[in-house]
Amino acid sequence: MEKEKKKDLIFSLAVIAFVFVAVVVLENILPRTSMLFTVLKKGSIYALVAVSMNLLNGFTGLFSLGQAGFMLLGAYTYAVFTIPVSQRAAVYQYFDGGIIQFSLPVFVAIILAGLVAAFFAYLIGLPVLKLKSDYLAIATLGFAEIIRALFQWDKLGGLTNGSNLLRRFPVFKSSVFPLAVSGICIAVIVMLINSTYGRAFKAIRDDEVAAEAMGINLAHHKRMAFTISSFFAGISGALLAMFQTTVQAAQFKSAMTYEILLIVVIGGIGSVSGSVISSFLFIACSEWWLRFLDNADTYIGAFHVPLLRPGFRKVVFSVVIMAIVLLYQRGIMGDSEISVAGIRKKLAARKAAAAEKKVSK
Amino acid sequence: MSRTVLEMNDITMQFGGVVAVNSFSMHVDQGEIVSLIGPNGAGKTTAFNVITGVYPPTNGNVFFNGEKIIENHPRGKMKKLYAGTGNGKYTEHLEPTPDMITKLGIARTFQNIRLWKSQSVFDNVLIAKHLRRTSNVFSATFRLNAAEEKRQREETAELLNILGLYDVRDNNCTSLPYGLQRRLEIARALATNPSLLLLDEPAAGMNPQETIDLTDFVGKIRDDFKLTVCMIEHHMDLVMNISDRIYVLNFGALISKGTPAEVQADPAVISAYLGEDE
Numbered sequence: 001m002e003k004e005k006k007k008d009l010i011f012s013l014a015v016i017a018f019v020f021v022a023v024v025v026l027e028n029i030l031p032r033t034s035m036l037f038t039v040l041k042k043g044s045i046y047a048l049v050a051v052s053m054n055l056l057n058g059f060t061g062l063f064s065l066g067q068a069g070f071m072l073l074g075a076y077t078y079a080v081f082t083i084p085v086s087q088r089a090a091v092y093q094y095f096d097g098g099i100i101q102f103s104l105p106v107f108v109a110i111i112l113a114g115l116v117a118a119f120f121a122y123l124i125g126l127p128v129l130k131l132k133s134d135y136l137a138i139a140t141l142g143f144a145e146i147i148r149a150l151f152q153w154d155k156l157g158g159l160t161n162g163s164n165l166l167r168r169f170p171v172f173k174s175s176v177f178p179l180a181v182s183g184i185c186i187a188v189i190v191m192l193i194n195s196t197y198g199r200a201f202k203a204i205r206d207d208e209v210a211a212e213a214m215g216i217n218l219a220h221h222k223r224m225a226f227t228i229s230s231f232f233a234g235i236s237g238a239l240l241a242m243f244q245t246t247v248q249a250a251q252f253k254s255a256m257t258y259e260i261l262l263i264v265v266i267g268g269i270g271s272v273s274g275s276v277i278s279s280f281l282f283i284a285c286s287e288w289w290l291r292f293l294d295n296a297d298t299y300i301g302a303f304h305v306p307l308l309r310p311g312f313r314k315v316v317f318s319v320v321i322m323a324i325v326l327l328y329q330r331g332i333m334g335d336s337e338i339s340v341a342g343i344r345k346k347l348a349a350r351k352a353a354a355a356e357k358k359v360s361k
Numbered sequence: 362m363s364r365t366v367l368e369m370n371d372i373t374m375q376f377g378g379v380v381a382v383n384s385f386s387m388h389v390d391q392g393e394i395v396s397l398i399g400p401n402g403a404g405k406t407t408a409f410n411v412i413t414g415v416y417p418p419t420n421g422n423v424f425f426n427g428e429k430i431i432e433n434h435p436r437g438k439m440k441k442l443y444a445g446t447g448n449g450k451y452t453e454h455l456e457p458t459p460d461m462i463t464k465l466g467i468a469r470t471f472q473n474i475r476l477w478k479s480q481s482v483f484d485n486v487l488i489a490k491h492l493r494r495t496s497n498v499f500s501a502t503f504r505l506n507a508a509e510e511k512r513q514r515e516e517t518a519e520l521l522n523i524l525g526l527y528d529v530r531d532n533n534c535t536s537l538p539y540g541l542q543r544r545l546e547i548a549r550a551l552a553t554n555p556s557l558l559l560l561d562e563p564a565a566g567m568n569p570q571e572t573i574d575l576t577d578f579v580g581k582i583r584d585d586f587k588l589t590v591c592m593i594e595h596h597m598d599l600v601m602n603i604s605d606r607i608y609v610l611n612f613g614a615l616i617s618k619g620t621p622a623e624v625q626a627d628p629a630v631i632s633a634y635l636g637e638d639e
């Protein structure tokens with residue numbers, strides 16, 4: 001048993017190492033502008049925020065729609081604290097160079113981004129988490145909208161630069177960075193889900209009354225799930241800021257939360273691997289694979305393909321999503337996971353079945 | 362004289378105008394099996410819900426091991442509506458949540474089985490060990506609590522063994538037959554290390570043989586785990602066989618109490634159950 005666990009771990013690490021090597025190699029072969037890298041970068045950022053949302057919606061049974069708000073907090077925290085002091089006068093040109101006149105190292109700022117988002121979640125958690133299902137969704141959505149408005153408010157311009165862009169903060173060039181940061185964060189979330197606290201979250205999701213009767217403090221655990229989920233949403237916000245190279249509150253609309261919700265639903269509510277797979281597929285479809293549909297001058301031989309025009313991609317994409325939701329009503333993965341141990345067990349079972357067949361012959 | 366484990370005084374539970382429990386007092390002593398019986402809608406489950414902190418009572422208090430754990434008196438809208446007796450006798454507000462009650466050592470099962478449906482038999486019991494943890498979320502996530510986790514898993518396996526559920530430990534809990542699901546609910550309650558166990562109709566839906574088995578089983582776990590048991594039951598054979606004492610509720614009010622023989626002979630009980638052939 002222990003030996004197999006060790007083997008699985010080594011195998012998983014080998015797979016991860018292979019992925020990273022492959023990405024590095026591809027980055028040296030393919031042109032920098034290849035859409036593959038956009039998908040890897042944005043996909044890994046969305047994977048993290050989708051998994052953080054799944055922790056709440058899928059594993060704790062709390063239907064929250066505040067994700068964009070917490071990402072905004074993370075993105076701003078990262079940007080505000082990492083713009084080099086020498087650049088602040090130019091960035092905060094309407095606010096006398098802003099009120100913050102120091103900058104933090106990148107990793108410290110990323111963690112701070114998570115902490116700020118978590119702090120806000122902790123504050124609003126107590127009143128908001130008393131609400132049931134739909135009301136919780138509305139309250140968190142409202143919170144995200146308020147945050148967005150607040151960050152565009154001129155009076156806070158010294159900190160947030162009002163409705164102007166924040167820019168010139170350190171960003172990443174290689175896809176390895178977001179992949180690694182998201183990978184580590186998702187691994188931590190998986191470890192949490194498999195711990196005694198994760199089990200308690202699932203108990204709350206399955207039956208709140210029974211969970212409370214078995215000694216699980218609902219308020220405490222819900223708030224914990226909410227805070228942790230927001231921490232990781234904050235980190236993904238910081239990564240998104242780095243990916244986009246600029247930050248503006250107006251981007252973090254509720255439409256963004258719906259996108260993430262869609263990813264979670266398509267991947268499977270309660271499946272981490274589902275959320276990850278569906279993030280990459282979602283980003284690949286919306287940014288890359290369907291691009292050709294936007295090209296109005298597409299010819300097959302002499303035949304001018306009709307319908308194609310800028311924006312048609314979005315129509316097809318919506319149809320694809322509807323088809324997926326109709327075909328896989330519980331998402332691609334349902335609530336199961338892809339894991340090395342699972343694959344090994346399946347292979348072992350297949351082997352055993354094959355052996356049995358031979359014997360019976 | 363044995364020690365009193367649970368004591369309820371003048372408990373009234375009103376839902377608006379409905380008086381579900383009316384000035385009900387009872388006590389359960391160490392090691393006893395006490396049954397709560399009464400026709401449908403008599404307020405038995407509601408009494409359990411008050412003891413376990415699901416509803417704060419409208420009036421009255423509850424002691425556990427000599428310590429006051431719950432107390433309330435009519436307030437707000439209830440002040441005008443209040444229909445029970447003992448008004449003005451209680452002055453404190455003590456409204457713990459159910460998890461706090463369970464921490465003190467009172468565990469329960471549910472009349473309409475409430476297992477965690479997506480979880481295996483093993484995990485249903487393991488999760489109930491969560492409240493006795495010493496780890497925090499950080500140490501648990503990063504597996505710094507490996508020793509505790511191992512101990513919890515061993516205790517869970519042992520408990521499943523004792524309750525005869527070890528062989529089905531990896532099955533989803535909903536795949537079990539009804540009788541075993543009820544047994545699993547008892548296992549889960551025991552996993553919280555209670556000293557008082559509240560069973561809400563443990564034999565409901567069971568066939569006669571399963572009911573007989575359950576009778577032995579409840580006595581056995583009482584002895585093995587040094588428990589005190591309070592039980593709601595409709596199967597009269599089971600109740601009469603197993604109970605040290607019985608309380609009879611009708612329309613929320615106590616109509617009789619005593620040993621099985623005394624209760625069976627009480628004309629008030631007979632008339633309350635008239636027409637009911639259980």
Ligand SMILES: Nc1ncnc2c1ncn2[C@@H]1O[C@H](COP(=O)(O)OP(=O)(O)OP(=O)(O)O)[C@@H](O)[C@H]1O
Pocket residue numbers: 376379380381399400401402403404405406407408472
């Ligand atoms: N949450 C509630 N809100 C309003 N009325 C309630 C509530 N809970 C219970 N009641 C009412 O209280 C009364 C007693 O219900 P209770 O469930 O305690 O009965 P019971 O003795 O357990 O009956 P049964 O044998 O059917 O389980 C019923 O009239 C019920 O409708």
Ligand SMILES: [Mg+2]
Pocket residue numbers: 405406407472
């Ligand atoms: Mg009942």
